[in-house]
Amino acid sequence: MEKKICCGPGFSSPMEAMNAPKEKILYTIAIYTGTGIQKPDYLATIDCDPDSVDYGKVIHRLEMPGIGDELHHMGWNACSSCHGNTNLERRYLIVPGVRTSNLHIVDCKDERKPKIHKVISGEQIKKITNLSAPHTVHCLGSQIIISMLGDSKGNAPGGYLQLDENFEIVGRWEKSMGKIKFGYDFWYQPRHNIMVSSEWAAPNTFMPGFDLEEVGHLKYGREIHLWDFEKREPVETFYLGEDGLIPLEVRFHHNPESSHGFVGAALSANIIHWWKNELGKWEWE
Template identity: 65%
Template structure:
């Protein structure tokens, strides 16, 4: 068996065999609380043999009040498993409101991470006209981040491209035609596929959710299939009234699979996509979550699917 030279794992099967993590990292935010303090990254001890098991053992504050930390991701993953110059050392933690990026060193002392570098949201806005970061994915030694708006908070946003030193290369996409909004994305390079989903423009969702905005088509209902190599949308699928606000997208972990899923939040449905034997992309609804009646809510309360997770064995 080939030696594991770089970060991550050679296959999903190898990942399943990995030892348990000793610590986990989670974001803690003050948005909406009235507390004027910076958000922070909490380190939690999950080593069952440790005397501090289950406790927060360190807190790393950001440098700005009002970041609203959201999704985060690693600088390196299994996509550069064969590159022994790379290591999973840095956690990339963006603020969805400030557009600041905090690059956090988790390798020097995993139990007490430290701030390595900050990328200013203002620098990103001025250089690439993007704001409101969401999903962070490593791509070999580079990093791609979905950005939900332009510098003024209008859609559709785009994708920020960073190099391994966390310097701004530019915008990743060559053509954004066909995309009204941005949110999550995932890719399968062996099939030249990337799929992205839609939320809304920052100027729509930042003030708070308004059901009337859905009726006015200010929230998304489409997913986009990209030509990954040429960095442009190849096909857009409108999920219709049963696919309102499609958020989290997940491909199978198997890099040879074209199967994937997206959760439509407001409609509370799960859609499945795949390529058939002719190469045509098929999209089908496979799961319904029924709404429930809630007192003082104007319509039946939907399940609000905000995240989905696939087991490592797919």
């Protein structure tokens, strides 16, 4: 009998992804924060097909509905974590505005001319969840979780917003933030029941602009946090000290069996490496 080929979003393995055809379209954000220009930020579509006459050109600009969003990280509604679900497709980009807390749901069915599908207002998010300043977007099967860096008044540590597959607010994903001081990026490795989150600062601290003196006043992060992924709560913290000032982007190996991961400490200019040892204990260097 011929083996049925799964046709859900993403790839079944890192090797399959490496061997897949190269992308022909790229999306990136363009922002006006700090320029004095009162125009909406936009999502730029770039042709990256070497055989195209438009290779290397911006072929479309999708303006956001409002001004002052400061678009930041963005993520897909579906990815390889739901590869086996044939009812889902990688079609929608969730594009947060860190200053307004608006979430722009962008329909990329026409990949060369994406369009706004829906906007979840920052005011609605604040009212329902007491969260603000969205950052990292990850799909979690049919659900979506987004790290939020502050509460409704811009104070740390924030939390995690959960959306359903129709982009309706479910509520807060985490059961507890424990003693976490700040939020920023996160990544998970379900086969080890682990999520790792990093630290930036409270929105009230970073929104006015970076002040080096505030690092010494402990207003910026220097810790990463290990979570029990199933229980949705932090269980261990690594204090990185001077070696890990402002640990930002978090990544695990693409191999879902691997426990190894990394975070870039922006101010210390170091890469921090963590892993689970033979005794099942987590370590870092």
